Structure formats: structure tokens, C-alpha cells
Amino acid sequence: MYSKEIAKLAGVSRSTVSRVINNYSNVAPETKEKVERVIKEYGYVPHASAQALAGKVSKIIGIFIANIRSGDEEYRVFRNVYISPFEAAIIDQADKLGYNTLVLIINDNEDFKKIRKLFNSKILSGGIFLGANNNSKEIFGLIESGYKLAVIDQEEIKKKNVKNHIIVNSDNYTGAYKATKHLIDYGHKAIAHICGDMNKYSGIKRLEGYRKAMKEARLKIKREYIAYGDFTEDSGFKCANQILKDKNKNKITAIFSSNDTMALGAMKAIKRMDLRIPEDISIVGYDDIRIASYVSPALTTVRSPILEMASVVTDNLINFIEKGTSSSRYYIIPVELIIRESTMKLT
Amino acid sequence: MYSKEIAKLAGVSRSTVSRVINNYSNVAPETKEKVERVIKEYGYVPHASAQALAGKVSKIIGIFIANIRSGDEEYRVFRNVYISPFEAAIIDQADKLGYNTLVLIINDNEDFKKIRKLFNSKILSGGIFLGANNNSKEIFGLIESGYKLAVIDQEEIKKKNVKNHIIVNSDNYTGAYKATKHLIDYGHKAIAHICGDMNKYSGIKRLEGYRKAMKEARLKIKREYIAYGDFTEDSGFKCANQILKDKNKNKITAIFSSNDTMALGAMKAIKRMDLRIPEDISIVGYDDIRIASYVSPALTTVRSPILEMASVVTDNLINFIEKGTSSSRYYIIPVELIIRESTMKLT
């Protein structure tokens, strides 16, 4: 069923059908009504490719999800539990605005070529990066090529030739500050930090937030307080072991983990050392993934407003696509500390 | 950058470029090599819409994910924790076969029209349903229309006019049988079942598996043993309360929940009644979602081989798309019982 046949059935020309579909003003009301009736009756839908070829832009945006590199195969495929609801929220919001969503999992730099292909072949008219590295040259390249892109969790881009993009971050810095401050307020002094992947902006900013709170309280950050993980559970386990191996010497009483997944690994390690949470070690995570409220003890953590971030990034991207007016917009969304059972006052 | 320009740069005609791209045999090797060099140098990619219009089929498949109806907004958007890794595994497998994936969340019947649109406009060349209701008229309609579809968790379709589709199920019947049998082997006799959504094939078959095991052991299924949930945590909570409210009379010592999410809700309810798991009540879930191994006590459950199911369904669908040869294939994938801490022998 094509527009030619609709035209015949409605007794008008194909151009008139096209004008009805595209809401032109100069169509007689009764003609319009007649054509619309036929369209509805036969369930006609324009051929998207033909439309695209004739100059209409596609109503599809991409979601580009960075895969976790290290760790086991299972985790690789099953994907980041923080990212997954983010994806769902974006799909939902895009749908509300009449857009479909194509999901791509980015494993290596080869996959950036796929993105380029999808844009060049006019399948996508925009895209959102999730979990990307900070300052990614590949993303800069795509933005420079003029593709309409938004990035979650990315430093403000100051390069002169990289403009026209959207960046939405949660306030990682303040979140990490609040988390650390919470431990300080509870009387802890020897507070360790399990860093996330330092290639991600969130990893960097959360470390900064931790430093800020410690500095503000005039607490010295000893070398042994810091361990470098990569946001995976395994790395959390290893980092906790490393941090606590000289516990008698270090007197560490609290850990701020850069995300919940690592915090879970750390909790396993802590329990295995026969230390109690929170009596011996208080621990704070970040992200408020679903498991956080189920583990025992329930994890104190920082919650990012995923729904809000997804709305902001999607609305802005689609506005950018349709109006063409984004001049490097940069958003920071506030976060919330959720106090549960994994932290307690030092007596 | 279009094929016309490539042709000019390579000093050949546009048709020759097309023949090179589409691997025709009658192109001189040196010509072919020359054209390929230019294509690579300029990173040329054919305009997908133009290709589609000229008769090539799109390399995009849809993943249609049914949303949970009841329950809170958060859960709605954040999506089913069982479905989410499934989606990831399908995307991964499709990518390996050179296909991209468009994800659609199905909230109501209106959304089936969207699917029709996507097929009619030639954006999609196939699709996979996740979490769909059993015997869905809407899906039957789409299959009848000739769209190439696969469905996870669906009864074998016997209607004469509904053919050419692929169905992949995990062995829900045997899984539920194993779960119940496990409890019986542990000496339990008064075993309750929290049913899942009876609109889903998995909900139906798991109840059947439970019945089979009970019958085989000559255990009577009292009316109070059965409670009807809908796969959400809330419903699990309510069902457990209902089942256990006359505990002194019923002597129920074990519960088989139709999925893990409801089992979590049930565990909350059980704890709130000051009963111990597994000392007072043993509980078995289904799906082996990630949280299952983190809760305390860790949940005994049934694991479906998600990766395998995703491979089977994706491989078959793409084969169907490319070769056009599927005559109602029906697959059942075996499952595995994972025994953890939430079940114990009755002494």
C-alpha cells in the first residue's frame, strides 16, 4: 500500500496525499478529511526509506553503550546494572517524543566506525553515549564530523573545534563529597577510597569530591587510603583486601567506594576477613543500584536521578536534531545521599 | 560522499562501483581493487535508505519488550531484571551477525501499531518479542501479516493460518518440576506456590511443573497452597502473607515462587512475620537474577541459559530473514537448579 494507491482511492493526486501527510496548510478541509479517511482505512504508512531519501530525517536515535572491558564474560554481556535502567529511561522518553531507539554496544574502537556508518547512511539522526571514557578522541571526532550527539558523564569540552554537542552529568563531585562528609560526620577519620575507572569522568570527579571533604576536615589522606579499581565487583574485592591488609597499622574504619558494584565486592572481602559491617568498617557506595537495598546490611549510597538525567539528555538531543540549536550545552544534575545500614557512628 | 563521486575518483562508472560493493563476479580484479581502495580511503558507506528503496532489506531487527503493567512507576521504567540481560545478549549476537537492533518497549496495544509501522516502512526486517503474553492475538496478527518474528516464552502455535515464526522457550515445566522436587526431596510436604502472571506462558508452565511434582509424590495441593501473583515484588509480598496467614493451621514449610523477584517480596514478608528462612520456611525462586545470590540467605533458584536462548533465537531469526525458510520452529532449552541457602532439609 503506497501513496499512489491512496491517491487513486481518494480521487486526488499523489502530491495532495503527501501534503496531507506533511500537514501543509493549503489543502481544502474536505479534501484533507477524505484523504485522511482513506489513509486510516487502509492503514497506510509512508515508506521510511523513501522519505529519508527525499530529504526527511530519520526518527531514530542511537544509544551507544560502552562495555566493561575487564572482568568475566558473563558480566560483559549482562551489562552494567547502572547503565541498563538509564537505557530504558532514554528509550521511554524518546518514544514519548516520537523517536525510536537503536542500541549499540561499544566494545572497541572499531565500533566507532559502525556509528559513523549508521550516521552516514542516514539511519540515525542523533545519538547518546553512555559509559564512555572521558575526553574520548573517538567521540570528539564524531562531534567534529557534525553528527548530533549527547554524552552522559563527560567533562565539559573546551576544544575550539569540538562544539555543538550536549553533555549531561550527575553531580559526581558533590555526591562524593556528601558521601565522605557523611562518614566524617559519623566520626570517622581514617577513611579509604576505592576509586573507579579513572578513564571515566565519574571516577575522576568522585575521587576529587572525596579529597575535598577530607581536606576540608583537615584529615590527611595517607597513601594506603587510596586503591584503584575499575567499577567491577572483582576490583572492589581486590581493592578492599589491599586497603585492609594492614588494618592494624592503618586503623581504617570506613571506606567510600566509587560505585555500588565495587562496594558489593568490598563487602564480600570485608566479611571474609571476619570484620563486621558497619561495626568494624563502615562503607558507602554510589549509584543506588537495586541490589544496594537488598544486601545485608543495606548499603548507604548516593543516588543519581536517572529518570531526570534521561529526560534532560533526550529532550535536548531531540531539540538539537529538530531545531539545530545546541551550542555546547552542559548540564549538572544534583544527587541525593541515601543513608542505610552500612554506616554507623564511631563511638 | 556518494557512489557517483567514488565512481569519478576511481575512473569508472557508478554501476561498476555498485557491482563492487555487492560482490558481482564480473568485475576485473584490478578494477575491483582500485574501487575498493577509493571506497576505503574516503570511508564511503552506501546510503541505507537508498539501498532499502532499491530493494535491499534493512539490517535492523527489533526487540519488543513487554512492560510490566502493575506496580510502581519506577519498576515500570527500570524494566524487568530478567529481561534486561536477555536484551543485551540478543544485541550482542545480532551484532556478531552484522545486524543492528532497535528496541521498543510495549506498553499497550497501540504499540503494536508502531511495530506494524516499522515493518511497513521497511525499517525492520525482523523482530523478537520478550515478555509477551501467551497466545497474544496481536502477535498472531503480525505473524499473519508475514512479518518475520520470533517469540520467547510462548506456547507452540497450532493455528493453521499462523505460521512461519520462531518460538524459543526455556524448559519452564521441567524447571518448576525440579524446584518442587527439590523441596520434596528435602522432606517438605506442605509446599505452597506463588504463581506468576498467568497470561505468560512461563507462569502457566511453572504452575504445571509444580502440580506434576506434587502429584507424582502423592501430595495433595490444598486450596491455600496456591496464591496468584504477577511476577512483581509487591505481589510476592502479598502472596506470601496470604499463604502464611493461617500457618498454624496449614503447616506450610516451603514455598516455590514462580520467579525470583516475587521470591524477594516473599522473603520480606516472611522476615516481617518473624519467621526464619530456611529454618521455618524454605523458599525457591526462578530465573537466577543477579540479586538472588546476594540476598541473605542466598536464594535457591532455577537458572535459564539466557545466552544460549539469545543465540538460538537470534541465529534462527536472521536465518529466517535471509533464507526465508522457517516453518514454525519450536525450541525448548534445558534449565538448571541452583541450590543455595534458602532451602533446608526438614528434620
Add this chain to the structure above:
DNA sequence: TAAATATTTAAACACGTGTTCATAAAATTA
């Protein structure tokens, strides 16, 4: 060497839709 055949290429058309342009019809003004 001429003829027959095999190989390679270029031109032309098709795919379905949007849009421009010219024209016909209707409405308004003089």
C-alpha cells in the same frame, strides 16, 4: 586474419516520497 565468444562497462530505468512550479479554480476587489 576474421569471426565468434567472453568479459567488462555505461546508460537508463525503478524504487516511493517530498517539493517546486505552473496552472486551474475559486474568492475577492474594483
Add this chain to the structure above:
DNA sequence: TAATTTTATGAACACGTGTTTAAATATTTA
């Protein structure tokens, strides 16, 4: 009523690629 403006409509072209057909070139055979 005639002239002008406004409105409505259909014909023709453009979008980029695949494919068919006819022609040109190279190769082989007699």
C-alpha cells in the same frame, strides 16, 4: 462584470542505489 488575488491541485523532478539491457572491448577460436 471584469480584473485581481488567493487557494487548491497535479505534473515533473530530485533524492542515491541496484539492476537490466545494450554496447563496447578484449579474448579465444577457426
